[in-house]
Amino acid sequence: MKIKPNENLSAYTTFKIGGPAKYFCVAKNSDDIREALLFAKQEKLPVLVLGGGSNMLVSDRGFAGLAVKIDLRGWQAQERGDSVFLTAAAGENWDNLVELAVKKAWWGIENLSHIPGKVGAIAVQNVGAYGQEASQVIDKVEVLEKQSGKIFKFRNRDCGFAYRASIFNTTQRGKFIILSITFKLSRLPRPNLWYRDLSSRFSGKHPSLADIRRAVIEIRNKKFPFPTGPKNGNAGSFFKNIIIDQKQFQRLGAKISESMGNDALDFLNHKAILMHKHFKIPAAPVLEICGLKGLNNKQAKINQAQPLVMLNFSGKAKAADVLGLAAKVLKTVKEKTGVILDLEPELVGFSPAELKKYGIID
Template sequence: MPLEERYSLKKHNTFGVEACARYFAPIRQVEELEELLIADMWKSMPLLVLGEGSNILFTRDVDGLVLKNEIKGIAVIRETADEVWLKVGGGENWHRFVMFCVGNHYAGVENLALIPGSVGAAPVQNIGAYGVEVKEVVDEVVAWHLETHELLHFSNADCAFGYRDSIFKQTYRGKLMIVWVVFRLSKHPHFHTDYAALREELHRMGVKDLSLRIICDAVIRIRTRKLPDPAKIGNAGSFFKNPQILVAQYGELKTRFPDLPSFPVDAHTVKIPAAWLIEQCGWKGYREGDAGVHSHQALVLVNYGKATGQQILQLSERIRQSVYERFGIMLEREVNVW
C-alpha cells in the first residue's frame, strides 16, 4: 500500500485548515492494517484514524501516522419479510449510504440525510438529527484494535450509546478503526416527523402522503438552507453539543430568561439549544479575520479562507466562556480537536 511522508491534510478536513501528517496511509481492507501496523516503528508514534475529516479541527501537525479509512462496500447479509441487515464499510460516505437505503426502500436513516462524514464515524459520534439517532439502527460494529491487532465485535448494547457519545469516544478513544458497521433496517417505514422544523418543512412542501424519499428531501432542504457547504466555507457542522441540564437549573434560568427554549430529555433533565445560547451572547455572524461564526447558524464555526486551527479553537473558547458567564452553562465541544 502507498505510504506517504510529510502529507498535507488540508483536503482531508472540512475546516480546510493547514496541517501535515508525518506519515499517511490509505486503508482499503483490514489485511492492510495488519500488514502495516506490525512494524515496530509505529509503537512509539501517535496513530490517528481519519474518515472524511468532517468532525475534526487540526490545531497542529500529526507527528505520527494517519490512517485514512477507505474500506468500502454495502452488502445484504440477512433479510426477512420485514427487515434487512446491511454490512457497510467504514470508509463509505454516510450520505451516499443514506441515499442507497432510501433508493432501496430500507427505512431508518432517512432523517440523517446530508450529515457529512463516513459510515465508520457515525457510531462513534452516535450521529443524530430531526428526532433520530444512529443507535436506533446499528446492529453491530466491527473494529480493528490498533494496539492488540485484533478484530473486535460490538453489539448495540456494547456500544454504550449516549447523546453524541459511545464507547468508541470513551473507553476506546483513539484505539480503534471501525472497519464495518451492520445496520438493521425496516422494510415498513415508521416516519419520524415529531421534530418541529421537519413538520414545518413538510407543510411548506405541501406534502400529503409521506415516503422515505419525501422525508429525505425535506431534511436535505432544511440542512442546505441552514448549514454552510464545507466545499464553499470551511466548517465541521455543529461545533458544540446541545447542553443537558437539570429541570431545577432550567427553572432558575427561565425566570431570568423567559424566552429560553428547551426540549425534555427525561423527568429530571432538559436539553437547551446551544445555538440559542450562543446567539444571545452576540456571536452569530461574528468574524475575526478568517475565523467566524456562521451568519445563519450560531452553532457552526467557520473558516472563511486562511484561518488556522488555533484561531478557530481560540474563538470557540471565548464563546464557551461568554455563555458560561451569562447562563452558568459550559458548552461541550462536539468537534474533536487534534
C-alpha cells in the same frame, strides 16, 4: 500500501485547516490497517484514524504521528421479515449510503441525510439529526482492536451509545478501528417526523422516504454551507447541545433572566425540549441570546443562520483563528449563562498548554 511522509491534512478535513501528518497512509482493508499499526508501533508514533475529516479540527502544526485514512469499501444487505440488515464498510460515504437506503425503500436513516463523512465515524459520536440518532438503527459494529489486531463485533447494547457519545469516543477511546457497521432498517414505512422542522412541513401528510430526504437536505442547506469548495469550510456544529436536569434548568433560567432579561428567558424556554427527566437546550439559541451570531476572529466566523457552526469563511483560516473564536464563545456563554459548553469536533495535534490558553480545558 504506501506510507508517505509529511502529508498536509488540510486537504483531508472539511474545515480545510491543519498542518502535516508526520506520516500518512490510506488503508483499503484490514491487512493495510495492521501494517499501518505495526509501522506506528515500530516508529513509536501515535495513530490518528481519519474518516472524512468532517468532525475534527487539526492544529496548524499538524499531527506528529501516523494518520490512517480508512478507505474500506463495499456494502451488502440481507432481508429478514420486515427488516433489512444493511452492512457497510467504514470507508463508504455516509450520505451515499442514505441515498441508497432511500432508493431501496429501507426506512431508518433518512433523517440523517446530508451529513458529511464516512460510515465508520457514524458510530463514534452516535451521529444524530432531526430527531434521529444512529444508535436507533445500529445493530452491530465490527472493529479491529489496535493492540491485538483481532477483529470482533460489538452489539448495539455494548457500544455505550448516548448523546454524541459511544465507548469509541469515551471509555474505549482510541482502542478500536471500526471496519464496518450493520444497520437494522425497516421495509415498512416508519416516518420519524416529531422534530419541529419536519412536523410543521408534513403535518397531516404521509411523506415518502424521498420526500423526507429532500426536506432534510433543503432545511440543512438553508442553515449552513455544506463544505465542498475552498471557502466556508466547517465541521458542522462546533458545540454540543446542553443536557441538564430540572435543578440545573432552573438555575440556568435564573441566571439568564438576571443577566439578559425575561425576553431571553422566554425565548430559551420555548426552545427547550423535555426528554424523560432531562432538558435538552439547543446550544444555538443560547449563542443567539448571548449575541454571538456573526462574531468573527480573523478568518474564522460564527455562521449567521446556525451559530453553532464556525466557518473558515475565506478558506485561509488557521486552527488558531477557530480556537480563538471558540474561546470567545465559551467565555461569553459562561459569563452570561453559567453554562460551560462542550466542543463537538475532535481537536487533533494541540498541546494541553494550548487548550488551556484557549479555555478548552482547565
